[in-house]
Structures are given as structure tokens and as C-alpha cells.
Amino acid sequence: MLTVKDLHATVGETEILKGLSLDVPAGQVHAIMGPNGAGKSTLSYVLTGRQGYEVTQGSATLDGEDLLALNPDERAARGVFLSFQYPLEIPGVPALTFIRTALNAQKKARGEDEVAAPAFLKLAREKAAALKIDFEMLKRPLNVGFSGGEKKRMEILQMAILSPRMLILDETDSGLDIDALKIVAEGVNALRAPDRAMLVITHYQRLLDYIRPDRVHVLAGGRIAASGGPELALELEREGYDKYARAA
Amino acid sequence: MNLAGAIRDLDPAQLPGKRDEDWRWTDLRGLVRVVPEPSTPVDPRDVGQGPFEHLVSASYVVANGAGDVRIEVAAGEDKTLALRLLSRGAGSHTARVEVEVAAGARLTLLETYEGDTGGYVAHASLAVSLGDGAVLERIVLAADGAEGVSVSEAEVRLGAGADYGQTVLLSGARRQRVETRVAHPGGGAKLRLDGVYLVADKRHADLTTVVTHDGTDGVTMQMAKGVVRDQARGVFQGRIVVARGADRTDARMEHHALILSDRAEVDAKPELEIYADDVACSHGNTVGALDEDALFYARQRGIPEAQARGLLTEAFIGEVIDRIAHEGARGIVRLWAAERLTG
Numbered sequence: 001m002l003t004v005k006d007l008h009a010t011v012g013e014t015e016i017l018k019g020l021s022l023d024v025p026a027g028q029v030h031a032i033m034g035p036n037g038a039g040k041s042t043l044s045y046v047l048t049g050r051q052g053y054e055v056t057q058g059s060a061t062l063d064g065e066d067l068l069a070l071n072p073d074e075r076a077a078r079g080v081f082l083s084f085q086y087p088l089e090i091p092g093v094p095a096l097t098f099i100r101t102a103l104n105a106q107k108k109a110r111g112e113d114e115v116a117a118p119a120f121l122k123l124a125r126e127k128a129a130a131l132k133i134d135f136e137m138l139k140r141p142l143n144v145g146f147s148g149g150e151k152k153r154m155e156i157l158q159m160a161i162l163s164p165r166m167l168i169l170d171e172t173d174s175g176l177d178i179d180a181l182k183i184v185a186e187g188v189n190a191l192r193a194p195d196r197a198m199l200v201i202t203h204y205q206r207l208l209d210y211i212r213p214d215r216v217h218v219l220a221g222g223r224i225a226a227s228g229g230p231e232l233a234l235e236l237e238r239e240g241y242d243k244y245a246r247a248a
Numbered sequence: 249m250n251l252a253g254a255i256r257d258l259d260p261a262q263l264p265g266k267r268d269e270d271w272r273w274t275d276l277r278g279l280v281r282v283v284p285e286p287s288t289p290v291d292p293r294d295v296g297q298g299p300f301e302h303l304v305s306a307s308y309v310v311a312n313g314a315g316d317v318r319i320e321v322a323a324g325e326d327k328t329l330a331l332r333l334l335s336r337g338a339g340s341h342t343a344r345v346e347v348e349v350a351a352g353a354r355l356t357l358l359e360t361y362e363g364d365t366g367g368y369v370a371h372a373s374l375a376v377s378l379g380d381g382a383v384l385e386r387i388v389l390a391a392d393g394a395e396g397v398s399v400s401e402a403e404v405r406l407g408a409g410a411d412y413g414q415t416v417l418l419s420g421a422r423r424q425r426v427e428t429r430v431a432h433p434g435g436g437a438k439l440r441l442d443g444v445y446l447v448a449d450k451r452h453a454d455l456t457t458v459v460t461h462d463g464t465d466g467v468t469m470q471m472a473k474g475v476v477r478d479q480a481r482g483v484f485q486g487r488i489v490v491a492r493g494a495d496r497t498d499a500r501m502e503h504h505a506l507i508l509s510d511r512a513e514v515d516a517k518p519e520l521e522i523y524a525d526d527v528a529c530s531h532g533n534t535v536g537a538l539d540e541d542a543l544f545y546a547r548q549r550g551i552p553e554a555q556a557r558g559l560l561t562e563a564f565i566g567e568v569i570d571r572i573a574h575e576g577a578r579g580i581v582r583l584w585a586a587e588r589l590t591g
Contacts, residue, residue, distance in 0.1 A: 048548050051540065076550035088545040092563025101559060102549035109550065141563075158549065 007058035018222030034219035077109035079165030148175035185210030287339030300358035313341030351379030363392035392421035408435030420451025434463020447480035
């Protein structure tokens, strides 16, 4: 599914990613853990094509297709979805309008038929109920005046409706209380599938109690410093990142 | 500084220009060297349909300035009327319109400025009066041609307890200005004074308003927004004067503009002059680019860049259009604006 090789990326003059390699096969959930400033968010922005993040070396492919040659909306149409650490507020655009516009834009890009309004509303109603989101909220401008927890749930709702293949969750647990975290994790787990892969970026191990990863990678100093099974997350929780930060 | 006089006397020396403080961004004196000959008459039966005509009971047409218009709405009446001011060809002309809404009467006035490709110089002056407790909603679509010079000036007098709502949309011209001056008597009169300018190419749009609060307990709510592209220029001049003794005035002014190209320009002058003590007044003014973070967010969800820009820009001005009370007019205005944002 996602293959990243020797990726180097700069923000401004500063090199943040320094030879990062990663392979996330279909059907698996991989966690990326690391100290603040290790390059976790940079990795998510490089994979989704945000302006200002320049790749200077290396490659990133999705099922063999060069992601770095595509612009952000083309990557989204190929199935790359980023759940933002800080979801944006979109004043004046009702959440339903925004999500339907996104879904139909993706479908158009893939040469599929657009979803008509009634079918879309039915889908949105269903997915919102599963995430315990009040449907009335979807008529309000997206994320405007929503709490941190509501914004994260809206991210998962968009993920559920857009049905991407490659999910990147950037610090999805930040700002969530335990109840909200459980709802969000359930939403994410419901999306686990043999033809989907997930990259869960987190500073704390807590989220991984609810979204169980197949592999855990430590990101330090702009590259993967260690990889292991779920037990690695527990070790990090116990011992911290010092050992890797120093090595980097 | 008198455009109507300059047109009447074919005398460019009377044109307002940059030495006049209120006209320094819309300098007609420096632009129009020779006032064109009077426009040739146009048969008003020969001008087709306007954008609002299916919504109204009657339509008043002033073509190339011919025919003064007087609109009266008597007490107890509730009317929806269209007023169309048309400019055709390369001449000059002036139009005069009087609107009187009697105490307790209601009017929705759907006004359009419709220009062709000619290099006309046009002036319209409107005298609007609202009796005590009268209600008027005035929607203006100013759709002049790229070569036209068009100025509309309205003097509005509110009675006590009157409710006046206005939304002006401008798409610019060689020079285009819609100016509204409102005399606010207080006495609980309510004023909504909104505007949107959507300017592209080399067009110029000027939205100017002056509100004077003379009595107590008056309310003014103003929201103006602009979207300026290419080498276009948008001007917003908003002045609210609260006279001595006009206590408990509540006046809010907001102006926000998006500049979508390096060569576009916005000139804004929001002014509050307050001579009374017990008032609630505020103003906010921002001029900037589209939020790049929001744009990336929309693109990450799969919305292509041009469509994402359109969506965010439409949402930006949608906040103003949503305040139009007349539902049918609101729909027409929304479409009109969308066409000018994607064009």
C-alpha cells in the first residue's frame, strides 16, 4: 500500500525529514510515535502535499503510484485522507455541503457517478449516528464554534463518508477526554479493512490502547529510529523517548 | 464636484476628483476629459427583461436617463417593485428617482443598473423617504459595462421607528460608485446597510455610505465585503456620525475584503464620528488573502483548487447575502454573485 523510501524534506531552510523509510501494507495499522519536533506532523503534510513542505530526496508511493507528483486533491481522490491535529473552521459552508462537495469531487476525479442529495443525506445520517453526532450539527458551518472533541469526531465522520484507502491520523487523541476518545477509536476501528491501511501518529501510547497497531515505529531526528510490535509502544510509555532523541 | 451638473452642462470642470476628499479614490475629473454628448433615446419597451421582473407587480424603467420616476407606497400597502436604470451606448445621461414609503407602508425595491459595452457616463440620483414605522428593503444589483462610468447617489430619510434594509452588489465598471446617505432620526429606527463588491479585470467599484444619527435609540448594522481579482480596485468608504444627544445609538460597521491577486487593490476608509456619550458603536476592518490553511484543508478532502477557492469565496460573501430578507431576491442575488466569482 504505502511505501516511503529515504524521504528527505525541508520546511523553509530546515531539513526535518532525513531519510525516512516506511512500508505500510494493506490491512495493517502502523503507529508512528515520537517526541515533539521529531517530524511527525511534517511526515503527514509531506504525504498529503501541503505547500511549504519540500521533498528534496526519496520517494513516497501508494500502490506503486508516485504520490509526490500529485497535488493534494489528486492524492485525496486516490484515497489518501489526513485527519488533522487541528481541524480547520470553514465559515459559511455547512458541514453537509462541504462533505458532499468533497465526496463528489473525488468521485468525479475517479470517473465515478456523483452521489445524489437523498442518497448522500441517508449516508451522512447513518454515519453521524454511529459517531453520536447530532445531525443538526451538520447543517452548521463546518467546525465553526465546535469543541475540540466535536471537531475530531467531524474528522472521523468525513473519513467514514469519504471512505479513503490510506488513512493518516495526526494526533487524533489530542484534546479528547476518555469518552470522546472511545467514540473516535470505535469510529476508526470500524474502518479497519483488508484493503485499507492506517498510519496513526501519536505522542502518547494511550490512543493505542483503543486503536491496536500491528507495528509501532519510533520517529526521532527525522527518520525511523526503531520499529517493533505493539510492545514497543508500552516500552516507550515506560522509558520515554530519551534514548532515541539522544541517538538522533 | 457635481457629476449631474457636469453632464447637464457638458462641463468636465464640475466633475468630482481627487481633490475632493470623498472622491479621491474615484477620480472622475482626472479620467473624463470630455463629457460625452447626451445619450440617444432608447425605447423602454425595447430593453428586454431584468433579473427581478418575475418577482414584482410592476417595473419602472429609466433608459438613458429618460423619464423621471416617482414611486409612492400608501399607508397599508405592501409592494414589491423593480426599478431598472439602463445605460446604452457612449453618451451621457442623468436619472432622477423619488421613492416615498408612507407611514406604516411596506416596499421591497429591486433595483438594477444595467449597462452595455458603451463608454457611457451615467448619473442617477434617488431621493428615498420612509414615514414613521415604514419598512423598505432595497436590493441593488449594479451591473455596468466595463467601459462605463456610473454613479448612483441615494439620499434616504428615515421616519421614527422605520425599518430600512439595503444590500448593494457591485461588479465594477471603468468607474462605478454606489453611494447611500442615510439621515437617521433615531426613535427606534432600524437600518441595515450591507454591500458586496466583486470586481475583476481592470474594473473599479466604489461602495460609499454615510449615516447620520440625529436622534436617540437608532440602530445601524453594516456589513460590507469585497472580493477583488486581477488588476481590479475596490473602494469602501463608510462613515457613521452620531450627533451630540443621539444617546443609546447602536451602530456596528464591518468591512472585510479578499484580495485574490498581487495587482488588485482595496482602499478602505471606515470612520466613526461619535459626539454622544451613551452609545454602543464598533467597527472591524480586514483586508487579506484567502486563508491558505482552509484552502489546503479543502483540497486534502479532494476538492480541486479552483473549486475550493470558489467555495471559500462564495462562503465569504454568503454571510452578507444571507441577510437579505426577500427570499426570491436572495436567490437571484446569490446566483448573480456566483457567476461573477467564477467568471
